[in-house]
Amino acid sequence: TAVGLNELVLSRGDVNRVLTLDVHIDGIPLTTYRSDGVLVATATGSTAYALSAGGPIIDPRSKSLVLVPIAAHLTAVPSLVLHEDTVVTLTKRSHYEAALSVDGGTSVPIQQHDVVQVRRSRQVCTLARVQPPEELYASFVRRLRRE
Incomplete structure (x- = not known):
């Protein structure tokens, strides 16, 4: 268990291979991303990595989360x-290396079929x-x- 202020990132490891990640929202299948990873950000984190990855800016007074695929195919x-x-x-489906990081902290390896x-x-x-x-x-x- 980890607590973060900005975002959680599940991304590919050192090998430049596309990750396959199943995404469920409240237990309901949403999609399977084939991407460099996916991030889930708070409103505070929406102006950081999430914005760079193409996500929206969320009003900081909001309690919403934002789900952003990273370079999705x-x-x-x-x-x-x-x-x-x-x-x-x-859920990580691919067997290629992947890592989990919260707020840019130390990465934790994620194995095939691991669930986050x-x-x-x-x-x-x-x-x-x-x-x-x-x-x-x-x-x-x-x-x-950039004024």
């Missing part, structure tokens, strides 16, 4: 914004805001334009 399911109570289950469940933690992290709330989106625009 021929997928019909793009990034998804998920309800805060959603349980995402990832991701859900929002009951733990709450309170962050200090140094700008008024109305400055939030203006700040996003400045950063995205």
